[in-house]
Amino acid sequence: MKPLRLGFIGCGMIAQAHAAAVRLLQADGLVQLVAAADPDPTGIDRIAAIAGPIDHRYEHGRDVIACDDVDAVVLITPTRFHRDAIVAVCASGKPLFTEKPLAPTFDVVTEIRDVIEDAGIACQVGFQSRFHPINRRLATLVASRELGAVMGYALRDDQYWPTGDVVAGHTSWRSDRAEAGGGALLEHSIHSCDLLTWLFGPTERVYATTRSVFGYSVEDTAALTIHHVDGVVGNLVSIFNGVEGREERRLEVFFERGTVEITTDFLVGAPEDSMLIQRPGQAPERLDPSALRRADFAAQGLDPDREVWVYQYLAHRAFASALASGTAPTPNVRDAFAAHALVDAAYRSAASNQPEQVRR
Ligand SMILES: NC(=O)c1ccc[n+]([C@@H]2O[C@H](COP(=O)([O-])OP(=O)(O)OC[C@H]3O[C@@H](n4cnc5c(N)ncnc54)[C@H](O)[C@@H]3O)[C@@H](O)[C@H]2O)c1
Numbered sequence: 001m002k003p004l005r006l007g008f009i010g011c012g013m014i015a016q017a018h019a020a021a022v023r024l025l026q027a028d029g030l031v032q033l034v035a036a037a038d039p040d041p042t043g044i045d046r047i048a049a050i051a052g053p054i055d056h057r058y059e060h061g062r063d064v065i066a067c068d069d070v071d072a073v074v075l076i077t078p079t080r081f082h083r084d085a086i087v088a089v090c091a092s093g094k095p096l097f098t099e100k101p102l103a104p105t106f107d108v109v110t111e112i113r114d115v116i117e118d119a120g121i122a123c124q125v126g127f128q129s130r131f132h133p134i135n136r137r138l139a140t141l142v143a144s145r146e147l148g149a150v151m152g153y154a155l156r157d158d159q160y161w162p163t164g165d166v167v168a169g170h171t172s173w174r175s176d177r178a179e180a181g182g183g184a185l186l187e188h189s190i191h192s193c194d195l196l197t198w199l200f201g202p203t204e205r206v207y208a209t210t211r212s213v214f215g216y217s218v219e220d221t222a223a224l225t226i227h228h229v230d231g232v233v234g235n236l237v238s239i240f241n242g243v244e245g246r247e248e249r250r251l252e253v254f255f256e257r258g259t260v261e262i263t264t265d266f267l268v269g270a271p272e273d274s275m276l277i278q279r280p281g282q283a284p285e286r287l288d289p290s291a292l293r294r295a296d297f298a299a300q301g302l303d304p305d306r307e308v309w310v311y312q313y314l315a316h317r318a319f320a321s322a323l324a325s326g327t328a329p330t331p332n333v334r335d336a337f338a339a340h341a342l343v344d345a346a347y348r349s350a351a352s353n354q355p356e357q358v359r360r
Contacts, residue, residue: 004320006097007035007070009061009085010077011043012171013162014099018076019050021312026052030320037064061085065092072122072323075099078173079180079187083108090119095329097319099126101190102336104181106344106359109337116333124319124329125336127194129249131314133296134262134275134289135195138253141260142199147279148256150200153234157192159184159247161214161240175216183218185210186343189238192249194331194339199253200232202338207355208346214240224346225355248272268308269293 006022008015025031035056036044048054056067061081065073065088072095075085079101089096096116102109102125116123129135142150164172173179174187185193197203205227210219220240227233253260261276273289294304300314308314322329341358349356 001029001324003029003032004323005032005034005069005071006074007037007056007064007067007072008033008047008074008076009037009064010075010081010099011036011038011040011047012076012078015043015047015076016050017310017312018074018316019047020310021316022051024306024308024313025316025320028317030317030324034069035064035067037061062088065089065094070094072097072319078171080104080173083112086112087115090115090121093119093121095122095319095323097124097126097316097329100194100336100339101181101186101343102333102340104177104179104186106340109340109344113333113337122323122329123333124315124322125331125333126312126315127191127331127335127339128266128311128315129191129195129264130198130331131311131318132264133293134264134273135199136296137275137287137292138251138260138262139199141255141277142253147258147260147277150232151254151256152232153196153200153251153253155192155196155234155236155249155251156239157189157236157249158239158241159188160244161220161242162187163216166214166242167244175214175218177217180218182343182347183210183212183216183222184220184238184240185222185224185346187218188240189222189236190339190343192236192238193342194335195251196226196228196234196236197338197342198331198335200228200230200234202229203227203342203345203358204229205355205357206342206345206349208349210347210350214242219350222346222350224349226342266311268311268313 033051037058075098102112163175164170208224211221222238224236250263258279263274275287277285297304345356345358
């Protein structure tokens with residue numbers, strides 16, 4: 001199999017995680033990073049330092065899309081630039097791996113969904129949390145109904161404020177509503193909105209409150225009560241906090257015959273990782289996250305001791321494998337739309353102070 005030749009558009013902070021994933025996948029012979037665009041050439045230098053030399057370096061993303069050596073485009077610019085790049089990728093017909101959120105506003109998210117579906121291009125969205133072995137184990141427990149039906153859940157999802165004023169070295173577009181479209185909920189916890197929809201099915205109604213304690217034009221605090229179509233109810237609390245380095249998601253799920261508590265981070269082997277399963281009349285089962293990860297990697301045909309530090313590795317591996325086998329990659333634009341629809345309903349609810357229906 002010939003490696004999938006990738007072109008990056010945007011070489012900022014999270015592009016470094018993509019580059020780390022690509023470095024390993026290049027060693028696997030699955031992908032090759034052949035082109036990168038960023039108006040700031042030092043960004044391309046940083047990516048090359050991680051992933052290795054890049055043949056084609058551009059200022060504009062359109063040149064990556066047009067480059068004959070690029071088989072698939074990886075879109076990693078600030079969110080407000082996604083729409084125009086996606087329209088151009090769709091016109092080229094090339095497969096696309098795009099970062100979340102798709103766009104700052106739900107209208108544009110809807111337009112992007114339609115453009116991608118009309119073009120029929122292969123598209124995967126950067127919800128790498130779905131590839132976390134602990135989340136995958138929970139998904140198996142939910143689907144198998146081993147603990148009975150899901151009753152409800154509580155999810156607390158937080159991260160340090162990823163903006164230059166709070167953590168030096170970051171860009172600051174995330175704290176500006178005109179540029180980002182939303183704060184903790186849209187920019188960060190859209191991962192959780194995707195996970196909740198993936199785990200517990202489509203959502204239909206949400207009641208939400210938001211706050212902007214740090215004083216930016218986007219929220220740093222959001223509290224949601226979420227109703228899923230099949231009856232599951234739960235709470236999501238999303239926070240951008242001031243504790244540098246902190247990023248953590250804690251989810252408690254209540255089943256008819258058991259409970260599961262998981263804590264996860266974005267890094268592979270993070271010290272916070274944990275999974276506890278409790279069943280009636282039995283001793284609590286505390287799973288070893290490292291054993292869980294090794295088993296998960298082995299089940300996917302990976303070396304269990306492979307030195308991987310970001311789940312973007314598994315996400316890019318899935319993208320390259322799907323394209324090689326001619327299957328549609330996931331999570332796809334429909335999945336992203338469902339997560340965005342939940343965020344959109346939450347923002348409408350926070351504005352109206354009423355529960356709001358999730359759009360379809
Ligand atoms: N999946 C995740 O966990 C995750 C994590 C962080 C960020 N993200 C998303 O990734 C995207 C990028 O975030 P970031 O933190 O890397 O931002 P960033 O500000 O650190 O970097 C963005 C880079 O894009 C470049 N850029 C700006 N306009 C461009 C254009 N038109 N063409 C090409 N390059 C351009 C900038 O010069 C910069 O180097 C955002 O949509 C963000 O929400 C996803």
